[in-house]
Amino acid sequence: MLDLSQFPQLPFDAFFKRLTSGITVTTTVVTPNRRLAQALKDSFNQHQTNQHKAVWHSADILPFTSFLERIYLDALYSSQSQDIPLLLTSAQAHVLWEEVIQSSGTGSVLLNITQTACQAYEAWQLRHAWRLSFDAKEYILNDDGKVFQIWADSYEALLIKKHLTDPACLVDLITNLYDQMTIKQPECLFCYGFENLTPQQVFFLDKLQRTGCEVIQVQPPVILQNQSDGAGISRVCYVDGQEEIFRAAVWARSRLETNHAASIGVIVPALGNWRNTVLRIFGEVMQPDARDALPQKKSQQRQNMPFNISLGSPLAAYPLVDAAFSILELIGQGLPFNRAGCLLRSPFLRSGESEMNQRALLDVQLRQHAEPFITLEQLVMLIQRIEDTGDGDHRNGELKCPMLIKSLLSLHAFRRHNFPRKGQHAAYAQLISQALQIMGFPGERTLDSTEYQTLQKWHEVMADFATLDRAVAITPYKDAVRRLKYMAANTLFQPQTPRVPIQILGVLEAAGMVFDHLWVMGLSEEQWPLRSRPNPFLPYELQQKARIPMGSTAEALNYSRQLKDGWLSSANEVVLSHPKFSDSADAQEMAPSQMIRSIPEHPLDLPQYMNHLDSILATARLESIVDHTVQSVGKREITGGVAVIKDYAACPFRAWARHRARIKSRDEPHAGLNAMERGILAHHVLCLIWRQLKTKEALDAIASGDFTNMLTNAANKAILEIKRRRPFALTERFAAIEQRRLINLMREWLDKERKRGNFSVVATEEQSTIQIGQLVLQVRLDRVDKLDDGQRLIIDYKTRLYGINTMLGERPDEPQLPLYLVMAQPGVPDAAGVVFASVKPGQMDFSGIVRKQELLPGLKAFNEIKACAHFSTWDELTTKWRQDFINLANGFLNGDASVVPKNYPVTCQYCEIKPFCRIYERIESVTEEQDIEHD
Numbered sequence: 001m002l003d004l005s006q007f008p009q010l011p012f013d014a015f016f017k018r019l020t021s022g023i024t025v026t027t028t029v030v031t032p033n034r035r036l037a038q039a040l041k042d043s044f045n046q047h048q049t050n051q052h053k054a055v056w057h058s059a060d061i062l063p064f065t066s067f068l069e070r071i072y073l074d075a076l077y078s079s080q081s082q083d084i085p086l087l088l089t090s091a092q093a094h095v096l097w098e099e100v101i102q103s104s105g106t107g108s109v110l111l112n113i114t115q116t117a118c119q120a121y122e123a124w125q126l127r128h129a130w131r132l133s134f135d136a137k138e139y140i141l142n143d144d145g146k147v148f149q150i151w152a153d154s155y156e157a158l159l160i161k162k163h164l165t166d167p168a169c170l171v172d173l174i175t176n177l178y179d180q181m182t183i184k185q186p187e188c189l190f191c192y193g194f195e196n197l198t199p200q201q202v203f204f205l206d207k208l209q210r211t212g213c214e215v216i217q218v219q220p221p222v223i224l225q226n227q228s229d230g231a232g233i234s235r236v237c238y239v240d241g242q243e244e245i246f247r248a249a250v251w252a253r254s255r256l257e258t259n260h261a262a263s264i265g266v267i268v269p270a271l272g273n274w275r276n277t278v279l280r281i282f283g284e285v286m287q288p289d290a291r292d293a294l295p296q297k298k299s300q301q302r303q304n305m306p307f308n309i310s311l312g313s314p315l316a317a318y319p320l321v322d323a324a325f326s327i328l329e330l331i332g333q334g335l336p337f338n339r340a341g342c343l344l345r346s347p348f349l350r351s352g353e354s355e356m357n358q359r360a361l362l363d364v365q366l367r368q369h370a371e372p373f374i375t376l377e378q379l380v381m382l383i384q385r386i387e388d389t390g391d392g393d394h395r396n397g398e399l400k401c402p403m404l405i406k407s408l409l410s411l412h413a414f415r416r417h418n419f420p421r422k423g424q425h426a427a428y429a430q431l432i433s434q435a436l437q438i439m440g441f442p443g444e445r446t447l448d449s450t451e452y453q454t455l456q457k458w459h460e461v462m463a464d465f466a467t468l469d470r471a472v473a474i475t476p477y478k479d480a481v482r483r484l485k486y487m488a489a490n491t492l493f494q495p496q497t498p499r500v501p502i503q504i505l506g507v508l509e510a511a512g513m514v515f516d517h518l519w520v521m522g523l524s525e526e527q528w529p530l531r532s533r534p535n536p537f538l539p540y541e542l543q544q545k546a547r548i549p550m551g552s553t554a555e556a557l558n559y560s561r562q563l564k565d566g567w568l569s570s571a572n573e574v575v576l577s578h579p580k581f582s583d584s585a586d587a588q589e590m591a592p593s594q595m596i597r598s599i600p601e602h603p604l605d606l607p608q609y610m611n612h613l614d615s616i617l618a619t620a621r622l623e624s625i626v627d628h629t630v631q632s633v634g635k636r637e638i639t640g641g642v643a644v645i646k647d648y649a650a651c652p653f654r655a656w657a658r659h660r661a662r663i664k665s666r667d668e669p670h671a672g673l674n675a676m677e678r679g680i681l682a683h684h685v686l687c688l689i690w691r692q693l694k695t696k697e698a699l700d701a702i703a704s705g706d707f708t709n710m711l712t713n714a715a716n717k718a719i720l721e722i723k724r725r726r727p728f729a730l731t732e733r734f735a736a737i738e739q740r741r742l743i744n745l746m747r748e749w750l751d752k753e754r755k756r757g758n759f760s761v762v763a764t765e766e767q768s769t770i771q772i773g774q775l776v777l778q779v780r781l782d783r784v785d786k787l788d789d790g791q792r793l794i795i796d797y798k799t800r801l802y803g804i805n806t807m808l809g810e811r812p813d814e815p816q817l818p819l820y821l822v823m824a825q826p827g828v829p830d831a832a833g834v835v836f837a838s839v840k841p842g843q844m845d846f847s848g849i850v851r852k853q854e855l856l857p858g859l860k861a862f863n864e865i866k867a868c869a870h871f872s873t874w875d876e877l878t879t880k881w882r883q884d885f886i887n888l889a890n891g892f893l894n895g896d897a898s899v900v901p902k903n904y905p906v907t908c909q910y911c912e913i914k915p916f917c918r919i920y921e922r923i924e925s926v927t928e929e930q931d932i933e934h935d
Helices: 012-019 034-050 064-076 090-103 113-129 143-161 167-177 199-210 224-228 241-258 271-286 295-303 319-331 337-344 356-366 376-389 402-418 425-438 449-470 477-489 540-546 553-568 612-618 643-650 652-659 675-693 696-701 704-725 732-753 816-823 874-893 919-934
Strands: 027-031 060-063 188-192 214-218 233-238 264-267 307-309 502-505 515-520 571-579 636-638 759-772 775-787 792-798 831-838 845-850
Touching (some): 012 027, 012 034, 012 188, 012 214, 027 034, 090 449, 113 167, 113 199, 167 199, 233 241, 241 515, 271 502, 319 402, 425 477, 643 874, 675 759, 816 831, 816 874
Parallel strands (some): 027 060, 233 571, 264 502, 307 502
Antiparallel strands (some): 759 775, 831 845
């Protein structure tokens, strides 16, 4: 690591006076990053405004990399231009590295070539910036180093062959050009904000100086108060990172209220990890009512926030760009259905606003038929099937989402006729733009400021993507989209906002900046100093010897110390904070960094700001009303079948939410068949078998070959039926496996049936209407058998064995069988009992409640069962059932919606209504009240 001591130095005040004295035409200022350049330019313009000037020359202030590119372009387009190689962008260089690695012998065994190329290109840049090429031979290379050397030679050969150069070699190229031609340069070059320079940069600046340009180092501005006795420096400790952020926001607001012209900085190490949390907490503190704003005002309020976060989010993370990539991936191999559902509901498609509600309902319906991963063809087919079959709420036979269907059909046709298997990036860029246009991207509504800027940035990335042909000419569509997504993911984008007084910065962005007030958080022993990040492709000893920042533990420590010293001298007030506990689940205790322990801990006197909710509560008179009753209904038919009674018995609120408010969770697409669908298959096969056999005598008499054919045909018909519902769930191989499973399952179950006495099956999957008091329900009986003595036996198929206790009690868990028994109209008044049939391999059996013993093998009469011992007669049992069901039905119709789960927490374990009833909050509240009474 080299410094600038070999160049003349100038204090900041003298530099700024010289800069503003009117010599900006012949003067250039370079900075290490764009943010510092913009901050210095703002200060320059503000100074000219304060001098009441109406017109002035703009200051030539720009990042060092931009300065190099300007020199390169001047040379490239000058009249003296020789055979200068074309400059690759960073994205083009990365793609070229991918090509080199992919074509190498080791590239085929790598799991992630993109990430490997990123690390290799970083090693290439370090090698040139720190001039390591000549020293590398002195060190023994490990396997990674040897492979990198091969890749680097191939990459360099490609650059020469294609007559190209890249940003890592640009300094050396420009330095050589100064010996070959006359290049325009400033009379004076100020280097502002550089604490250290690489050997490559120092060599270039020395070349400039020897060609007549005055190179001057600008000393950073220093706040003298902090250098003398430490006045104005505070160290504070808070519980965790979230409280640190909250206290920093309160501190920043209090300083801003004291002086509206103050410049305030907040430095957050690992800002990328904390960005969303910082944005939320600072927003709540600065504008407590912002979260409750009307939707059309939220964007404006975000723009009016008095703070700005320096580190943007990856462009690919913005909803508008994510929608674009969803379209591109759908064109390719397809999408996970959750992303496809988000795309259907996206406002960035044609008619996304006008068809918003219909598309949300369509998403719900698609989830019942789709697989976890869906292709464009499958999506179009499913939507057409839903529209054509009339599922959902159709009116006048019109399509629910006509514009969506039209766009998807057009996209499907466009993909089939226009997208090649391989092509050039420029051609893909044009095709991608056309595909997005077909889908109506970016939507019908007017974009807000953030969305508009995001769209413009997307166009810039697309333009850069189109130039990748300079590195790789022909590529498959999948690789092209992957590269475009990599470019968007590595493009940090921050929408432009007006100048604001509070700057929230990462560690590197704050270098060289000065403030009136500065807060640095996260300075625990675990987080500070920064951890070293040596490149794996370069020898560690070489990085250590070259003193590359972050290349070794010692240099990471020195770099962290430099940053800390810069903070302490960059503001009149500096607050250093650290958390006492980590934010992990185990919340481990953490000590302050060794670098700040010498600073005494001193708590800050911060004001108390009331949040918006507390402000409302403070001005309101609260009235607490306990009301578990909703509007009652008269005699009416309720959809939902026996589930209405079953849900009400489990919890009245669940029954109201599901069957009156129609609240239900979205289905999650799953691969293959789930347990419910396998149960439906078994029900269907049994229905088909008994509709053909009809009697036990026919079962006993059927020949072996005919029996196998009957089972095979029934299984095939059942599978065909479920294929109609979920056309992509069963491949041919999977269907064959499911067929064998069903046949074996039915064989085992029918062997169990053969052990019974004679019977005939009089009803299978029979739909009927039952009335329970004033409640009318549509129900379906799995099966009704007629015995030799004329009595009927009601059977319900299950995929596991149920106990008879589930049918008993005032709130039975499984009420369907006794409900059929006592409420069916015209019903089965001569029913001999109700039975569960467990159709499960290894557990084939009957369980139930019957009048007389030995109606089924192994079943006792009801009066011999302990759970029914208090019923002296069958009529007494059925009367109790009838009264219990009437009570449940009346409670449901009368509007009882109490949150009273039958068996908490088991009843609530898989219930999707918990977010509405807030059962956990209720239980905690009751527990707290009981504790208070106990105390």
